[in-house]
Amino acid sequence: MNNNKTLNEIKSNRNEEKIVECDVALNANIDDKYKRKSVPNIPNISENSLLRHYTNLSRKNYALSTTMYPLGSCTMKHNPLVNEKIAKFDGFSSVHPYQDEETMQGSLEVMYELQKGLSEISGMDYFTFQPAAGAHGEYTGLLIIAKYFKSRNEKRTKIIVPDSAHGTNPASAALAGFEIISVKSDEHGIVSPENLKQVLNSDVAAMMMTVPNTLGVFEKNIKEITKLMHDNGSLMYYDGANLNAVMGILRPADIGFDVMHINLHKTFSTPHGGGGPGSGPVGVKAFLKEFLPSPFVVKEEGTFKFHFNDKEKSIGQMKAFYGNFPVILKACAYIKALGADGLTEASKQAVVNANYILSKLKDKVKIPAGNCCMHEFAMSLKGALGDGIRTLDVAKRLLDNGYYAPTIYFPLIVEEAMMIEPTETESKQTLDEFVETLINIFEESKTNPEAVHNAPVNTSVKRLNEVEAARHPILHW
Amino acid sequence: MNYIPISSKDKKEMFESIGVKDTEELLSLQIPEVLRAKKLNLPGSMSEQQLLSLFKGYAQKNKSDLVCFRGAGVYDHFVPSIVDEIVGRSEFWTAYTPYQAEASQGTLQAIFEYQSIICQLTGLDCSNASMYDGATAVAEAVILAIRTTRKNKVIVSKALNPEYISVMETYIKNLNTEIIKVDIDDKTGSISKDTLNNIIDENVAAVVIQNPNFFGNIEDMQALSEITKSKKALFISVVNLVSLGLLATPAEYGADIAVGEGQVFGNQMYMGGSTFGFMAVTKALEWKMPGRIVGQTVDKDGKRGFVLTLQSREQHIRREKATSNICTNAALNSFAACVYAAYLGAAGIKELAEANISKARYAFDEIKNIKGFTPLFKDGVFFNEFVFKTDKDIKKINEELLKENILGPLSLSQICSLNGGYDNCLMFSVTEKRTKQEIDKLAEILSRV
């Protein structure tokens, strides 16, 4: 059987039986001017054919459920199955957003419980769940910062972003109307107070930082940095992409951050779904509460209620309704399952696993972080490979060996970067085998560079022509 | 449960390799003691069984599985079994964004098929992989229009979903843009050509019209689009995918951008939180579109394959100059929509639209005959939602309905962002999922309250 068709290449094979039942008389006539003229080209195929089509398609994916996914900065940890089961309960899935509060107390309680959990883990006082992803959270947080300064009649137009930051940081700051100042990392890959002082002035609204940073290095000057910023009247924004390194170890609010977002689809184990849905709740310290988007959940006399901020003060609404509820639900279940010790242990083991891999690779490649890291590390493959072989080739060769590839060419400040984040949910055997495979590929790049350069050959397709795809786009059938 | 598959023996060996005696030593090498947190003040761990019972308890505190006559942006449509089966395959839901194309052909082809279905339904040339929801899709479409036309006024219909208006206002607050809201006609509940003609000028970047609009009425999109084009503004149409089985496509009436909420296709309601936004544009706007896009290409042996493409628009390359900051979107929700549309096929999508309008018309006729209910728009042409004015006690109506496990119509005065003017107005939504028996029951209760 040819399993390489696209949906439109399967011929219509249903009979004349209706697929949508209608038990009232058909009454669908409308004026011609409102009517659709064309028939969409979507075949009418049987459930059987469709099931085969998508089941076969699923087999062309590497996924967490089939292999290790050591993607730096993405925290691809195991997605507990019980959470999926809970999210399917009818009691949650069939609730309409405009039901009265008293008829959705269960869902409100879940949101309230998650707020409590995240507040304890981060130290922040209040959370909004409206942001649907990390970048959406950043945007929300930056709008809060903008509104805060507006309320104080302070004109601050700039946001400082380290050069090691995720691309979403500057993109979000630009969308929120700020100008971006990039601050250079020092030779250890971190922000130095000296470099910061050079760009700091009264125009600066805030600085966005990822701690530990995208190199997997803890920003050891953080206390000094937050003091410098606060003395300047500026705020500190914590990008929670790497929160998996620090649960129960340190709290962003305690070390001087004022606003943060959390990626529930990273640290709190909700599945990534091939690119979402995510959830990027934003937490703030109490002095910023009135700027949060409405509504958020509060508890009054044993009842859960939506609280609406004053319209003039709040930044406004970021998304329709209350947030990506199934994601919120799964994150809440995760926190409940692990409890205080489990959460701390998860972060600690994530750090140990990353350091274990680092210890096995540090003699083979350059690692800007040095001899130890937090939950991930970036390394430069420059000089570690055979002639003409690049990091991209190594990534593709890993696919041939059954692994998803780590993040590559990021952070931008590391040449020929490869960034590994194993997470705490991989076994030692998996880690050992992964390291062995990687070292073998380094060797192979010297002894048999062609094999590495031609990789992948064991995947459903070989290396794809991205240039043609962009020059002459074919975006639909 | 903590899902950590590492024994103490494993740990010991790992510490030896790292060269530390324990985790504390490893952490102390990096984090100054003064920054360390106190022990978390949260309860202890739970077993799977305890967890299930706790969350079953939460679920039971909701009133759920109601016979739903409420819509206003989130709708109770039937979701066929195949959607859960396919979307529930872990090869899809545990995958990451398909950055490594060769190892992600499943997700990539699925997105390509989703984009194709959106293009087929809207008639437009280019769809992205998804936005967060309908509201943010509208906001991003407006930003696209402002940037493309370099003009600074936007006209939106007052019959655009108030949640969308509200999110759009947040999004464009920093762009120095004026938003002008157009009134609807009292009789038809839709925008009249003349009203638009009177307020539009050459400084308008975009006109945003929802069809069917928030109140359920069908707009004369052809006429509104022509007026928009005559002033060189972009026409943004906000559409309901279900209605496209019957109603003219955005391309047919000359829309530049089509956006909307995708929950109606294959996604459950989840308190409004299991959604995605779709966005499709004309060829001319292809490189201006926000979000991820998948394209078809070939591998080095000439075999067909799929990749993320037009990436230089995006934040991971363009940083502050990107078309949007969007990264993670709502891939799995849009995939559910793809499987749903594929299951129905073109024929089923038409049947779906016809069933919606037929049942809504049946319900409308039943309610119209009840004393105390008058249609708010006497000349309105609606799709699957309509508004009645009533002299009865709205609170009582919905209480009585709830006793019979029916989620009654939405009281429009409850939607604060509509800013009043809709007292005593009830908006009913009737999808294909409602049976004749359920509609009759609704009418029966309405007549006796």
Add this chain to the structure above:
Amino acid sequence: MNVPNNLFYAKTHEWARKEGNKVYVGITDHAQHEITDIVHVELPEVGKEFSKEQPCAVVESVKSAFDIYCPVSGKVVEVNEELLSAPELINQSPYEKGYFFVLEVANEEDFKSLLNDEDYKKIIEG
């Protein structure tokens, strides 16, 4: 690397070719080689005025995007629309078919600060 001797060059790797009071603008062979396969360009609007060294166009490869700076001040009178459907022309023919746009020069003096082929060669040979 091809560096024709009838052109003016900017340090940021644009070239300018004078034809009367008009000037053709593009990117150098060296630049197209460094950028690798070009997949898209954003061209300025006809009628728009730029001052010297102002960003005026964007050129994109699969994994990166680069600003193009106007080598001399002037008003755009024509853009090379062929590039929109065939951006590969910039790789294939950077000095002829791959030109970006034509300017009406505002200030002849601007040419004085541009480089000749010899000086530009020194820059790219580092």
